Amino acid sequence: MAGVTDETPGLSPEELGAYFAVMEVSSLLQYAVDAHLRAEGDLSYVQFQILARLVDAPDGRLRMTDLADGVVYSRSGLTYQAGLLDKRGLITRSSSPDDERVIVVTVTDSGRGLVARVLPGHVADVRRLLFDPMATGDLAALSEVLGRVRAHMRATPPRSAKPRAKRRGAG
Amino acid sequence: MAGVTDETPGLSPEELGAYFAVMEVSSLLQYAVDAHLRAEGDLSYVQFQILARLVDAPDGRLRMTDLADGVVYSRSGLTYQAGLLDKRGLITRSSSPDDERVIVVTVTDSGRGLVARVLPGHVADVRRLLFDPMATGDLAALSEVLGRVRAHMRATPPRSAKPRAKRRGAG
DNA sequence: TATTGTTATACTCTATAACTATA
DNA sequence: TATAGTTATAGAGTATAACAATA
DSSP: OTTSOTTOOSOOHHHHHHHHHHHHHHHHHHHHHHHHHHHHHSOOHHHHHHHHHHHHSGGGEEEHHHHHHHHOOOHHHHHHHHHHHHHTTSEEEEEOSSOTTOEEEEEOHHHHHHHHHHHHHHHHHHIIIIITTOOTTHHHHHHHHHHHHHHHHHHSOOSSOOOTTOOOSOO | OTTSOTTOOSOOHHHHHHHHHHHHHHHHHHHHHHHHHHHHHSOOHHHHHHHHHHHHSGGGEEEHHHHHHHHOOOHHHHHHHHHHHHHTTSEEEEEOSSOTTOEEEEEOHHHHHHHHHHHHHHHHHHIIIIITTOOTTHHHHHHHHHHHHHHHHHHSOOSSOOOTTOOOSOO
């Protein structure tokens, strides 16, 4: 892409390289991690993220909306995934006493067990691919840079952020 | 995930944070960029990558295999995407005189035009999301760290790296 | 036989819109 | 009316295996 046009705006060669590096590293990392999760636990990365969030939540419970917010996907997409996890006995769903509209998702022991089973390999993958090649100070540097970027991203809705049934002001 | 088990091996809280940051940043970045490409040029990120690679290649030509290697996907997946791009007149495909098995993919002027048209916005997205929030020195630091990681990844086949065509041993 | 690429096919995933029900 | 979630459905994308053709 370096020579696309003579007036390619904006990105210096270094920036372009950094951008490509981010995308390639994350792509390969996700590919490897996803493959491992599927092989070890028959879980997609999304499913693993859902379970991991639940395992980390107080009492292992979260509302559907909380999960949807975290995993970015649409509500119907989450319903689909939750249906699969439910069918496998990895989670349960029950309506909340406080608000009958709300569905509370809870990880089952089986779900916890599965997470515990795939986690070591998952972590090992991440370590091998992401952290092993790093030099001293790299971790701190990466954390700081990406921390800043992430904070900025979170504060800046993508543009056409469609909070589905939300968004009232702010056109 | 911090408290998954008492003996979660491997990753320190800082490493876990960095890992999550990498995945979240890349995910949001790709989501935003993909949305822009679709809106501006009716191109998926994968399709854009194919075109961008071609635009950057000598004479705007690459073999199918070269493209498949770069985009990671399966050969049939590339054939599918190439079919879509071909149908839209953004690329052409012709067999190589050197090796009749080989299909050479070439970007058309139309394809170049489309890339040129969506590139400014694409670049602007990347700048806004990835580089604007960075502090002085962040770019260099990120490049160095991820450069190392990427080099390591490239040198280390994921695992059962598909030998491209077949696999006979290893079940 | 090995390699390049296509095709047929089945499947996973995601998004949209319509719908139910609760608040 | 607004929110939480589901369902119906349709479409994009991907992987696998069988296939044809060339080396």
